[in-house]
Amino acid sequence: MTTHHETDHQKSNRGFASMDMGKQREIASKGGKAAHAQGRAHEFTADEARIAGRKGGEAVSRDRAHMAAIGRAGGQARGRNRAQSVAGLSSIDTDAVARSANAAE
16 A cells, blocks of 8 residues: 555646746846836845844844854864865765764764
């Protein structure tokens, strides 16, 4: 007996997500141009962007444990990338590097 997950399903030809990336980009570009032409598009000024960034940073930084985890993950990724480039490893070997980095901790 086959379950729903085991049957082969064909991809739908309908909808935005089924289009190739070039077609999606073309449609999105037309939408953006139309919004600007109608005066409905919003462009951030430098001050607005600065304020929005500050608000987001303040919201995230309230959780110090979360911030520490973000920093730790970034440092580990940087170390893995550096080890990869020094050793000349291929992308296939990234799991081995990650395992050895985790084993060293």
